Amino acid sequence: MTILARPPEETTAKKEQRRRGVTERQRPLWLLTPGGVLMVLVILIPLAVALWISLIDLDQYTLRRWVEAPFIGLDNFVESFSSGLLNSIWISVSFAVLSTIATVPIGIAAALVTQNKYRGRGLVRAVFLIPYVLPSFVVATVWRTMLQPDGVVNAWLSKVGIEGGLWLTGPRSYWALILVEIWAAWPFIYLMALAALQSVDNEVHEASAVDGAPWWPKLRRVILPYLRGPVLLACLLATLNHINNFTLPFVLFGAPAPEDVNVMPMIVYVTSFQSLRFGLSAAMAVLSLVLIAIPLFVYLRAVRLDVHEEGARR
Amino acid sequence: MSTSASTEATRLLPRWLLITMTALLVTMVLVPVLYIVLASLNSDVGVASGEYWPSSFSLDSYTRIWTTADLSTGIMNSLIVCAFTAVASALLGTTTAYVLVRYTFLGRLTILRGLVGLQSIPGTLMLLPVFVLFSSAGNYLGLTVIGTRWGLFVAYLTFALPFSTWVMVTYLRGLPRELEEAARTEGASTLVILWKIIFPLSLPAIVVSGIFAFLLGWNDVLFASVLTRPETHTAAVALQIFGSQQEGGALPVYSQMMAAALICAAPVVLLYLAFQRYLVGGLTAGSVK
Numbered sequence: 001m002t003i004l005a006r007p008p009e010e011t012t013a014k015k016e017q018r019r020r021g022v023t024e025r026q027r028p029l030w031l032l033t034p035g036g037v038l039m040v041l042v043i044l045i046p047l048a049v050a051l052w053i054s055l056i057d058l059d060q061y062t063l064r065r066w067v068e069a070p071f072i073g074l075d076n077f078v079e080s081f082s083s084g085l086l087n088s089i090w091i092s093v094s095f096a097v098l099s100t101i102a103t104v105p106i107g108i109a110a111a112l113v114t115q116n117k118y119r120g121r122g123l124v125r126a127v128f129l130i131p132y133v134l135p136s137f138v139v140a141t142v143w144r145t146m147l148q149p150d151g152v153v154n155a156w157l158s159k160v161g162i163e164g165g166l167w168l169t170g171p172r173s174y175w176a177l178i179l180v181e182i183w184a185a186w187p188f189i190y191l192m193a194l195a196a197l198q199s200v201d202n203e204v205h206e207a208s209a210v211d212g213a214p215w216w217p218k219l220r221r222v223i224l225p226y227l228r229g230p231v232l233l234a235c236l237l238a239t240l241n242h243i244n245n246f247t248l249p250f251v252l253f254g255a256p257a258p259e260d261v262n263v264m265p266m267i268v269y270v271t272s273f274q275s276l277r278f279g280l281s282a283a284m285a286v287l288s289l290v291l292i293a294i295p296l297f298v299y300l301r302a303v304r305l306d307v308h309e310e311g312a313r314r
Numbered sequence: 315m316s317t318s319a320s321t322e323a324t325r326l327l328p329r330w331l332l333i334t335m336t337a338l339l340v341t342m343v344l345v346p347v348l349y350i351v352l353a354s355l356n357s358d359v360g361v362a363s364g365e366y367w368p369s370s371f372s373l374d375s376y377t378r379i380w381t382t383a384d385l386s387t388g389i390m391n392s393l394i395v396c397a398f399t400a401v402a403s404a405l406l407g408t409t410t411a412y413v414l415v416r417y418t419f420l421g422r423l424t425i426l427r428g429l430v431g432l433q434s435i436p437g438t439l440m441l442l443p444v445f446v447l448f449s450s451a452g453n454y455l456g457l458t459v460i461g462t463r464w465g466l467f468v469a470y471l472t473f474a475l476p477f478s479t480w481v482m483v484t485y486l487r488g489l490p491r492e493l494e495e496a497a498r499t500e501g502a503s504t505l506v507i508l509w510k511i512i513f514p515l516s517l518p519a520i521v522v523s524g525i526f527a528f529l530l531g532w533n534d535v536l537f538a539s540v541l542t543r544p545e546t547h548t549a550a551v552a553l554q555i556f557g558s559q560q561e562g563g564a565l566p567v568y569s570q571m572m573a574a575a576l577i578c579a580a581p582v583v584l585l586y587l588a589f590q591r592y593l594v595g596g597l598t599a600g601s602v603k
Contacts, residue, residue, distance in 0.1 A: 027417040028504040035410030035479065042444075042472045043432065049443035058446070064453045066446050106339070112326050113336045124336060126590070127343055133586045134347075135533040137550045138579045141557050142350050145361065145568050148561075152349065155364030183346065205324040215328055223326060240434045247535045254558050265536075268438040273540055278446060285439040296434050300427050 054282035063278065076283035084267060085284050089291060092264040095174070096242035099181045100235050106182070107189025107234075108227065112219075115197050132187035140251035143180045144168065168253055174260040177249055181242060188241075192234035196227045236299045240292060264288045354573040361568035375573040382570050385577065387545065388552030395463050395548065396531035399470040404524035407478030408486075412512055414479075415486040416494075426483070432476040437536045440472050445540055461543035469537045474527035481526060485519035486512070522592045525585055532582060549578045 053066070054076055062069040114125050131139065146152050147167035154164025167176040200223065208222045246265035249257055255274060257266045268288065272281035327335070353361045354375050356368035380386055414422060448459040448469075459465040493515070494507050502510070513520070531548075538548040547555070553574055560566040586593055 027413075027419060029413060029417070029419055031409050031413045031504065031508070035406040035475065038406060038471065039475060042468060042475070043440075046440060046443035046447065046472065049447060050439055053443060053446060063446065064450050066450050067454075109335050110339050113332050113339070116325055116332075124340065127340055129586070130343055130347055133583060134579050135529075135550065135582055137533065137535050137554055138350075138575045141553060141571065141575045142346055144557060145353065145571060146346065146349060148362075148364075148566075148568075150362060150364050152364050152366050156366070183342070202324065215326065215331075219326055237434075244434065244436050246437055247533070250535060250539075251554050251557065265436060265438050268436070268442075269536070272438075272442055272445075278442065281438075282442050285436060285442055288436050289439055292434060292436065296431055299434075300431060303430065 050282055051286060053279055054286045056279050058278040058282075060276040063276075066278075069279070072279070076279045077287065079280055080284045080287060083271070083280065083284075084262065085264075085287065088262050088264050088267040089288075091174070091260070091262060092243050092288075093291075095178060095181070095261075095263060096239045099178055099185060099242045100239045102178070102182045103186040103189045103238065104231065104235065106186040107191075108193045108224075108231065110186070110190040111193035111197050111227075114194065128190055129187055131184050132191075134184075136184065136245070136247040137251050139180065139184045140248050143176075143183075144252050147176055169258050171260050173253060173258045177252065177261050177263075180252065181245065181248060184248070185238060185242065188238055189231065189234050192230050193227055196230035197223070200226050233299070233302055236295050236302075240295055240299070243288075243292060264291075350572050350576055350579075353569055354576050356569050358565065358567045358569045361572065362566050375567075375569040376577075379570040379573045379577070382567060383552060383556040383574060384544070384547065385549065385552055385556075385574055388547050388549040389577070391463060391542075391546055392532055392549040395466050395470065396528045398467050399474045399531045400524040400528040402467075403471060403474040403478035403527040404482075404520050407475060407480075407482045407523055408513070408516065408520055409508065410479050411482030411486050412508060414483055416491070429476045429480045429483070432473070433480070437473070441469070441537055441540060444469050444472065444537075448541065460541055461546055463546055466538060466541050466546065466548070469541055470527075470531045470534065474530050477530060478523040478527045481523040482516070482519060485516055485523075489515060518592055522589065525589060525593065529582060529585070553578050 055071060055073060056062075056066070056069040057072045057075075058066055058069045110128050114121055114128070148154075149164070149166060153167065157164045166172060204222060204226075208218045213222070243263075244265060245263075246269065249261050249263055249266050250269070253261055255266065256270045257263070264284070265288075268281045268285045271284060272278050275281075349366060352366065352368055355371045355373065356365060357370060357372065357374070360368055360370070414425060445460070448465055451457045451459045459468075489512075493511050497507050497511055533550065534548070535550045535554055538551045539554065542548060542551060553571075556574060557571055560568065560571065
């Protein structure tokens, strides 16, 4: 066992020297080749190509000989701002943030009610996971049927005297999208909150029980603070997932999507595979990656990725 | 306060609130879920007129759907492509993850960050270059890729491979290294260690990462809607196209559509039921649907 010289990027990031017993003189790095080569081929090269496409004028005529397509610099990026991208960014971000905000109380409530053991809890937990387990395209198909003008939702609304109207076109489609996303996505917050809740020490519970605190102050002052970190992290990830969700709007509304639900994945999809403006849509996709990079960067900083430290601690 | 002190202490909510909230949440989930089942047992006309509870029950939709939509081809294609994706990404992911967890080297942290970061990259950003490369492959390499199953398989690796690798990283980091070290002092080579120790010990995790890769493929609509022809449509695309054809038609066959939706959801739900204990951990570990 030797202590290896630490790679430069880690010397800046990590200060402790806890690398004993971890490295060996002969590291079988060649084992990385099959997976590594494949990842370079199917991920890194396409990503580089995507960047290149965003700088060239690529359409259905130049598609087959894309290497020879004319280079036009940043023109695609300039054009994407005049083709409704800003509107899509606004729709995507507001949709993602509203969905995340709405799922947090539902997820935490679900975690709280399944924390204590009771008969039938296993069944309740299984039920809570159903929306998350069902494929998105199935969820969207079902809600699409329920939200039809003559569908079951409007039938119920008219029973209580409310005029139903159109859910899948026009301004209400935005709220329909949020509603379905909330229904499908809250179990993620629930799972993260439940994991955090179960890591709360028994002593914490007992101490506050000795104090005789009533349930609400106990919950608010003692228990919920434990959930803050994990739930915030979950929110970050959930927001990213909402922004990237293509399946739900695509299956719910079809392409091209109504103006009010023209989220970023949809506008990129329609620009490339219906308008066949590949260069323009690549520029849009790159811009949406820039937008996502901000919360993603925060997330990657917040999560401990240096598994080595944890592995060595055993 | 007669129950044991410890359960009483961890009780967070008063009984009435617990019951109300559970009931509300369960209703919220079950109303649409039961709707799928009920509508699939209803008649097409009944569903189209907005019935929740069918006026007559029948299994007709389940027999008729196979001729109405090309569902069997779709399911077959999905099974083939996703099975290959699952096996390839689980095996390659395990090998890669083993090196990432056990050894330090330059760029290791970058790879780990990349594995997590890749899961949040917009699918459209990956699909676009894949599509351009595939469609020009005929011109530059003389290959037809678009519309083939193996083309879709390669495309699915773009998200299944990093995901499976990450699932294996989170598992292998918890695996004690004593066994490997013992084997190494006995003179076992890395390949032998990998084959005789790591693979058998982490078999449940390998299965889980394979299942996740399978589900990622099964649930995908984006890639399959662009990279397949009618003969190679996956189940998801078959259902999506079937659904979008209903509006504007003379009589929408919603009951059959719900039957199709249930059939497409069945493998996923069965996999979860069978592996529930293992999969729930992975849901939060990978944090990707």
